[in-house]
Amino acid sequence: MLSLSIAARFLRKSPAQSILIAAGIAVGIGVQVFLGSLITSLQTSLVDQTIGNSPQLIVQATTAGASLDYTAGLQLAMKNESQITTVVPTRSFSAIFKKGADSAPLQLIGGQLTQLDTIYDISGHLTSGTAQLGAAEVMVGKDFAEANALKAGDIAAFVLPDGKPAKLTVSGIFDFGSAAANSTTAFVDGAYAAGVLGLGADQYTAVDAQVSNVFDSKTVAESLRAQPALSGLKVTEWQAANADLLSALKSQSSSSYMIQFFVLIAVALGIASTLAISAVQKTRQIGILKAMGMKDRESGRIFLWQAAILGVSGAAVGVGGGLVLIALFTFAGRNSTSLFPIHPQVGFVVISFVVGVLVAMVSSLIPSRRTSKLDPIEVIQGG
Amino acid sequence: MADVLLHAEDLGKTYGAVAKTVALTAVSFDLQGGEFASIIGQSGSGKSTLLNLIGLLDTPTTGRVVLNGHDTAAASRKQRATLRNDFIGFVFQFHYLLPEFSVLENVLMPGRIAGVSVADLRPRAEEVLALLGLEGLEGKGANDLSGGQKQRVAIARALMNRPALLLADEPTGNLDTVNTKAVYELFRKLNRELGTAFMIVTHDRSVAQQTDRILEVQDGRLLQDVRNSYIEAGPAAEAEPERGPAAGDVVPDEEPALEPETSSVEPPPSV
Numbered sequence: 001m002l003s004l005s006i007a008a009r010f011l012r013k014s015p016a017q018s019i020l021i022a023a024g025i026a027v028g029i030g031v032q033v034f035l036g037s038l039i040t041s042l043q044t045s046l047v048d049q050t051i052g053n054s055p056q057l058i059v060q061a062t063t064a065g066a067s068l069d070y071t072a073g074l075q076l077a078m079k080n081e082s083q084i085t086t087v088v089p090t091r092s093f094s095a096i097f098k099k100g101a102d103s104a105p106l107q108l109i110g111g112q113l114t115q116l117d118t119i120y121d122i123s124g125h126l127t128s129g130t131a132q133l134g135a136a137e138v139m140v141g142k143d144f145a146e147a148n149a150l151k152a153g154d155i156a157a158f159v160l161p162d163g164k165p166a167k168l169t170v171s172g173i174f175d176f177g178s179a180a181a182n183s184t185t186a187f188v189d190g191a192y193a194a195g196v197l198g199l200g201a202d203q204y205t206a207v208d209a210q211v212s213n214v215f216d217s218k219t220v221a222e223s224l225r226a227q228p229a230l231s232g233l234k235v236t237e238w239q240a241a242n243a244d245l246l247s248a249l250k251s252q253s254s255s256s257y258m259i260q261f262f263v264l265i266a267v268a269l270g271i272a273s274t275l276a277i278s279a280v281q282k283t284r285q286i287g288i289l290k291a292m293g294m295k296d297r298e299s300g301r302i303f304l305w306q307a308a309i310l311g312v313s314g315a316a317v318g319v320g321g322g323l324v325l326i327a328l329f330t331f332a333g334r335n336s337t338s339l340f341p342i343h344p345q346v347g348f349v350v351i352s353f354v355v356g357v358l359v360a361m362v363s364s365l366i367p368s369r370r371t372s373k374l375d376p377i378e379v380i381q382g383g
Numbered sequence: 384m385a386d387v388l389l390h391a392e393d394l395g396k397t398y399g400a401v402a403k404t405v406a407l408t409a410v411s412f413d414l415q416g417g418e419f420a421s422i423i424g425q426s427g428s429g430k431s432t433l434l435n436l437i438g439l440l441d442t443p444t445t446g447r448v449v450l451n452g453h454d455t456a457a458a459s460r461k462q463r464a465t466l467r468n469d470f471i472g473f474v475f476q477f478h479y480l481l482p483e484f485s486v487l488e489n490v491l492m493p494g495r496i497a498g499v500s501v502a503d504l505r506p507r508a509e510e511v512l513a514l515l516g517l518e519g520l521e522g523k524g525a526n527d528l529s530g531g532q533k534q535r536v537a538i539a540r541a542l543m544n545r546p547a548l549l550l551a552d553e554p555t556g557n558l559d560t561v562n563t564k565a566v567y568e569l570f571r572k573l574n575r576e577l578g579t580a581f582m583i584v585t586h587d588r589s590v591a592q593q594t595d596r597i598l599e600v601q602d603g604r605l606l607q608d609v610r611n612s613y614i615e616a617g618p619a620a621e622a623e624p625e626r627g628p629a630a631g632d633v634v635p636d637e638e639p640a641l642e643p644e645t646s647s648v649e650p651p652p653s654v
Contacts, residue, residue, distance in 0.1 A: 002495050006483075013483040288479040291440055292493045292540075293468020295461050377441045380475065380552075381431075 003298050006289075007305035010282060018310065021274050025314025026321055028267030029356040032260050033322025036352065037344040038329070039256040043249050045340035047214055050245055053120050053176055055208030056217045056238045057084070059230065067091075067203045073229035074207070083211045083220045086118040089204040091193035095158040095166070099148055106144065106158070108186050110193020119208055122174050122187055128152045129172030133189045138168040141182030142175040160196055214238070264359055271310070271363035275303055279367035286371050287379025300372030303364045311360025315353045323349070388547055388580050389414040389437055393446035396432050406432040407603045409446070414582065416547060419574045421583045421591040424600035431552055433600060434584045438471055438550045439463045451547060468497050472541030472549040472579075476556035478533040480525035486536050487512070487521035493543045504543075511539045515569065531562035538569065542579070549573075551583045555590075567593055 011018040059078075061068045068074075070089045078087045091110040096103050109116070113133045117123050123131035127142055129152025138156060150156060150170050158166045168188065176182055197205065211220050217237035224235045239246055279286075286299050326342045333339025391414075396407040407429040414420060414437075424430040435441040437448055439455055447456035451470050455463060467473075472493075480489050487508060494504040512518060515535045520528065528536065534554065541549055551570070555563035567590060574581050583594060591597045592611065599606040 009483045284479070285481050285483070288481065289492070289496070290464065291438075291467065291473055291479075293464045293496045295464050298496075377435055380435065380440055 002294075003301035004305045007302045008309060010278070010285075010302070011306055011309060014278070014281075017274065017278060021271055021310045022314035022317065024267055024270045024274075025311060025356055025360055026318035028263050028359075029315045029318025029352055030321035030325065031263050032352045032355070033319055033344065033349055034325045034329075034342075035256060035260060035263075036348055037322070037326055037342050039252060040345065040348070041340060041342040043252065044343070046245075046249065049177060051214060051238045051242070053125070054181075054238070055088075055119055055206075056211050056214055057209040057221055057224070058236050059207040059209070059224070059233050060205065060236070062232060062234050065205075067197070067199050067205055068207070068233055070202050070204050070207060071229065074233075077224065077227040077229040078207065078209060081220055081223060083213065083216055084209050085212050086208075086210040088115045088119050088208045090116070090206050090208055091190055091197055091199060091203075092205050093161050093193065093197055095160055097144075097148060098157045098159060098165075102148070103159075104144070104148060105184070106140075106186050107184055108138070108188050108193065110188045110196075111190040113187070116187060119210055120176075120187070122172075125174040125176055126172050127175045129170065132171050133187060134169075134171065135189055135192055136168050137171040138186050138188050139172045139174060140170055140186045141184075142173055143179045143182035144184070144186065145170070145173045147183065162196075166196075264355065267356075268359045268363045271307065271360050272366060275307065275364050275367045276370070278306070279303060279371055282371075283374065284379050286374055287376045290374065290376040291380060296372045299374070300368045303368040303371055304361060307360040307364030307368075308357065311357035314360065315356030318356055319349055319353050322352070386416055387413045387449075388416040388418075388451060389582075390449035391433075391437055391446070392449070394433065394436055394443045394448065395445035396429075396436060396441065397444045405603055407436070407443075407600075410600070410605045411446070412598060412605065412608055414548070414580060416580055417574070417578045418580045418582075418596060419571065419594050420581065420596035420598065421585055421594040422598045422600060423585055423588060423591040424606075426586060428600045429603040430584045430586075430600045432603075433598075434550055434552050434582065437582070438473060439467050440473075468493060468544060470547050472544070472546035474534070474537050474541050474549065474551040474554045476553040478525075478537040478557075480533055480536055480540075482525050484525060485521065486517065486523050486525065486528070489525055489536055490539045490543055492540060497544060508539075508543065511542045514542070514573070515539045530558055531565065534558060534562070534566060535569070538566070538573075542573065542577070545577075546579060548580045548582065551581065553584055553586070563590075 059068070059074070075087070078084055088111060093108055093110075095106055095108050097106050109120075113122065113131065116133075117131075122139055129139075131139070133139060140150060140156070145151065148156075150173075152170055152172055154170045155167050156170055158168060160166050174182075176185075193199075194201070194203070199205075211217050217239055221235045221237040224230055282302075286294075286302070290296075290299060323344060326344050329339070330341045333341065392411050394407060394410040395405070398404045398406055410433060422430045422433055432441070436443050437450075439448065439450065439458075447454060449455065450466055453466055455466065458466065481492065484492070490508045490512060491501060491504050494507065495501065509521075512521060515538060517532070517535055517539060520532065520536075525533065525536065534557075538549075538554075549570075554570075555566050558566065570581055570583065571593070573579055581594070583590070585591055594611065596608070596610050598608050
């Protein structure tokens with residue numbers, strides 16, 4: 001194709017100009033890939049930190065404080081939801097911790113440690129003591145332990161919901177990375193909780209669950225609500241309870257999109273202006289090609305091809321550069337707790353590449369039209 | 384007499400919409416295939432405008448051009464481009480070579496525009512390069528040549544598609560006298576050997592006198608259309624150098640006298 005070979009030759013004979021345009025596209029797409037992946041991974045990290053170690057769906061009795069029967073039907077309904085990854089029935093109650101004249105409220109969640117770990121990963125967050133929940137044992141959070149000078153092996157005194165006192169041994173101390181969770185949540189054995197609440201073997205205060213894609217929790221909750229086995233029960237999901245977090249995530253996404261959009265606009269303007277200059281520089285050549293019989297459309301394609309070549313090469317370098325930046329960022333943060341790993345998504349990277357090529361192509365429309373409309377007589381008469 | 388290659392009928396060109404400038408008025412003539420003609424006139428007389436109109440580079444305000452039987456009056460830009468590519472070769476004062484391409488690639492260009500593959504075009508390109516004494520320069524860049532060489536490459540390129548008509552606008556305007564002479568000798572040789580019709584725009588009467596027919600343009604009008612009897616005598620053939628002319632050649636040649644066939648109008652002084 002003649003227009004392609006002329007386009008390639010024009011680019012090769014102006015290497016500095018060609019490299020500058022391709023570099024502009026590369027920087028734009030590199031920023032796009034890095035920033036887009038950074039924001040996505042930051043959100044994933046934020047969501048993971050906020051709700052990763054907590055139930056994303058909770059099934060409870062409609063009446064506050066009432067228990068529910070964990071029937072075979074309910075178990076099957078939960079199991080049939082393909083998005084649900086973990087189901088843990090729990091028995092929760094509030095108690096008051098007492099130490100001398102001091103007291104502090106605490107939410108105690110009762111269950112089997114192995115099951116509780118599938119959601120809360122208490123064992124994985126253990127900072128001292130042993131990960132175990134015996135009949136009269138409790139695992140408390142780091143902040144709660146520090147505030148009340150408790151350490152593993154100590155005996156903690158509580159006042160239970162019915163007013164009776166209870167003494168539990170602190171078997172282990174965990175750190176969920178959140179002062180709120182560490183200060184207000186503790187875990188006890190499920191059978192012990194059943195005794196405190198006066199519940200039977202199949203009776204629980206809630207059924208906690210996690211889903212594979214946290215942002216699908218609404219859909220899964222809707223689906224569960226429609227199940228006959230859940231009639232008379234209420235299903236709550238994390239998004240309804242975390243509107244502020246969602247709003248923050250959306251704002252973050254919007255600002256990220258804005259930055260990416262304006263970076264692309266800047267790239268497009270840069271390409272358009274440079275190609276327009278190039279079109280002016282090549283006016284004489286285009287004019288003489290037309291005098292020799294080149295058609296308008298073929299001559300217009302020269303700059304479209306130039307843009308395509310620059311777009312593909314620039315976007316490819318940009319994607320590569322963006323991925324290298326991501327690798328460096330991840331490498332730098334490998335031992336840091338404040339940094340998080342960036343996971344580039346293939347789909348997003350492919351879209352960024354395509355966007356880069358399209359932006360370059362669109363930017364070439366003005367010089368391409370100008371070239372297409374050029375009359376050879378303008379060049380011949382101009383000398 | 385050969386068939387009519389070019390029929391120019393009542394050609395006129397006016398520039399500008401508000402302030403109108405009349406560049407050419409009611410010019411009519413026929414050019415036969417294989418003719419060796421020139422258009423002469425002072426600077427601003429309209430001779431280049433006439434060449435651009437018959438070369439389909441510009442559109443006339445009045446009249447029409449019929450090229451090889453194709454009436455171009457209602458032709459689209461695309462059709463005009465195709466006709467230029469098929470029938471016309473151009474040589475301008477400025478060589479207009481494409482600096483990004485080599486000598487060979489420049490010569491190949493009209494054929495490539497016609498959609499022919501490089502492999503199929505190569506023998507023809509080598510043939511015209513040899514005809515113009517440009518062997519060995521195929522791989523050189525267009526900017527690595529001397530002025531005379533550049534103009535010969537431009538002529539080779541114009542000949543690439545075997546045009547029936549070669550239009551030359553002050554083709555030696557940028558060349559020294561030695562190269563100027565060589566180029567006109569070459570035109571004459573190509574006209575004789577290939578049968579290509581030539582129409583050469585010049586302001587130099589001595590150059591025009593070496594052609595077989597002179598169309599003189601003055602103030603946008605065709606002042607006279609004369610045939611040079613020197614065509615029958617053919618001294619140019621005798622003056623033809625034994626080998627093809629090349630840049631640097633000095634070819635002695637007597638300037639033939641202009642003998643108009645029908646001339647009641649005295650030719651204007653040389654410009």
